[in-house]
Amino acid sequence: MSPKVADPVRAAETEAAILEAARDLAAEGGLDALSMRGVAAQVGLSATAIYHYFENKQALVTRVVTLGFERFVGYLRAAIAELPRGSRERLRALGDAYIRFALENREYFKVLFGTYSETPQDIEELPDGGGYDLFRQTVVEAMESGAIRRADPDLVVLYLWAHVHGLVTLLLACRPEARCRHTGEQLSAPDLFARFRDFVYSGLRPQGAPEVETDGASAS
Amino acid sequence: MSPKVADPVRAAETEAAILEAARDLAAEGGLDALSMRGVAAQVGLSATAIYHYFENKQALVTRVVTLGFERFVGYLRAAIAELPRGSRERLRALGDAYIRFALENREYFKVLFGTYSETPQDIEELPDGGGYDLFRQTVVEAMESGAIRRADPDLVVLYLWAHVHGLVTLLLACRPEARCRHTGEQLSAPDLFARFRDFVYSGLRPQGAPEVETDGASAS
DNA sequence: GCTGTTAATATAACGCTGTCAAGTTGACAC
DNA sequence: GTGTCAACTTGACAGCGTTATATTAACAGC
Structure with missing residues (x-):
């Protein structure tokens, strides 16, 4: 048989x-x-x-996307390989690598995260969780070492991920950085990412304001 | 003639x-x-x-995108109409409206911000700067009222924009919120946005840590 | 009223796409 | 041998954006 x-x-x-x-x-x-x-x-x-x-083109694309995420995770992994565990430096390096991957593989990046692909990939099915696992571990270690405050790791991962992902997709989609003409020079994605660092670390709260929110709003 | x-x-x-x-x-x-x-x-x-x-399909799509941004800005404008100028509440409402637009007009949203459209719209050419102007004005007023710290408005706009944009595009693309199983329940985009609020306002710096960055890293 | 021009439409076709149906070839099993 | 199945091919279909070409109707000037 x-x-x-x-x-x-x-x-x-x-x-x-x-x-x-x-x-x-x-x-x-x-x-x-x-x-x-x-x-x-x-x-x-x-x-x-x-x-x-x-089976069809869709299946082929799905496989290509999976391949792409392996490559993507490779970028992330390489970026933090030599950096001390628990350091905030590692988190930065992840963000930098994310941006670098997006810029060095623009079209590929669009395929991976493109909202047009009829590949609504559940991130869970991707190798290494599509980078999520690596991201999460780095966040957890940073919390344990005291580099960042303690909070729900998954929330923080998603927060940081959305931060860097939003930056690159926004730049790729409609180039709003042209609006940033404060010093006249053009700001690249890594530049912007570096300037956002302080916001991410210290927040937008005015210096001296109480740490607990006291905004008048009660709803929402 | x-x-x-x-x-x-x-x-x-x-x-x-x-x-x-x-x-x-x-x-x-x-x-x-x-x-x-x-x-x-x-x-x-x-x-x-x-x-x-x-002239061709591209031109038609471009017009459709322009229409879409008008609708988009309408969402934003309506969201803050009744809220006091300078309040952080207004910033929140903008974010909420952004998310609401994306969820209520998924396909349309993808067309507007889709990185697949061969419409690399310069945001400057869009009505109301594609929402940028409104966003910026709200940020400036929040700074003047002391609701958020003073900084380069354009940087803050892009920071906040990337934040909310990244959240929705990430959710639309690969549903990573499934990874957030801390309480077991499914977190929607508005839920997540609400939970991120504290990070945006107070940052990830541990309580008590000095406001100035003192991470060991010197490079990058 | 005729003529020329032009807006506004149509039909036919070209080359491209994903996909399916059917046929071919060759290697292996019994 | 004969049958089966993997690994292909050719041919076709319907749909796509786009172009070339034709048609119709309305108006302008003489």
């Missing part, structure tokens, strides 16, 4: 080649540039042959 | 109808659902007739 696996190695290689081609195309020109025919041409197959390895 | 303007009123109405149909389709199913043929069918024209009013 044993089914005829003609050559499992070659099959795996072909699938890997397809995946690689798809990744390259997506990294170069985004999802628009990732076409079945384009991938097929790069691999030397007919377009329909891909359907033997991937 | 006067060119034959057959019926300028009717022409304007047709253009408006096209725009309206395009907006509806985009709001319903995102950019993918916005096709020239689809719009044409809804208006009762042939697809190519649209090219008489818009």
Whole structure:
């Protein structure tokens, strides 16, 4: 009964080649540039042959996204490798790496986090939680060392993540940094991130104001 | 010499109808659902007739985006209309409205801020600066009233904007809030925003730590 | 009233897309 | 041999944005 696996190695290689081609195309020109025919041409197959390895384009894209998150997590991991555990420096490095990844892999980044991809990836299914785990561990260690205040780690992770993610997506989407003309010079994403550091650390509360919120508002 | 303007009123109405149909389709199913043929069918024209009013699909999308930002700014404006100038409450309301717009107009929001649209809108060209002006004014007033600390307004605007924008785009893209299982219940975007408030106001600095950064890091 | 111009539309087609149906080839099992 | 199945191919379909070309109707000037 044993089914005829003609050559499992070659099959795996072909699938890997397809995946690689798809990744390259997506990294170069985004999802628009990732076409079945384009991938097929790069691999030397007919377009329909891909359907033997991937159910449809969506499945292929999903795999490409997974690959991308591995690469993304690699950026993060490398960024903090040499930095002392528990340091706030490590948190900064994560943010810097996040930004660097987005800027150095613009199209790829858009594919990964693009709200247009019909890939509503649950982050839980991604390798390393799509970077969440690494982020979380770094936050927990920073809390334990006293580098940042103690609070719900998941909340803080999401807070910091949204902070850096919002910065890059906003810049990628509508370049609002042009509005920051205080000194005339153009502010890059890393520049802005550095200037936000103080807000993240000390907040927007005026110096001397009580630490507990006393704003008149009671609702919401 | 006067060119034959057959019926300028009717022409304007047709253009408006096209725009309206395009907006509806985009709001319903995102950019993918916005096709020239689809719009044409809804208006009762042939697809190519649209090219008489818009140079190409890109131009049509750009107009739809502009319309969307007007709607977006309407949300923001309405949210703070009844709140006292200079209050931090107003800043909160802006954030809440931002989130509400994103959740109530998911597909539309993706079109406006989608990094896939080949519409790298410079925010300056949008009505009301795409909401930037309103945001900025609110920040400036909050600074003047002492509700938040004094700093470069543009920096603070971008900081707050990135904060709320990052939150919603992250949630729209990969639902990381599932990771926040501290209390077991599901946290919605407005919930999360409310919980982040304290971080934004007081920062992540541990209570009692000096206001000036004294982290060991010198680099970066 | 005829002629020329032009707005406003239509039809047909091109090349692209994802996808499906059907056919081909070759390796292996019995 | 014969059958089965993996690994492909070709051909086609419907949809896309876009272009070229044609049609119709309205108006301007003579």
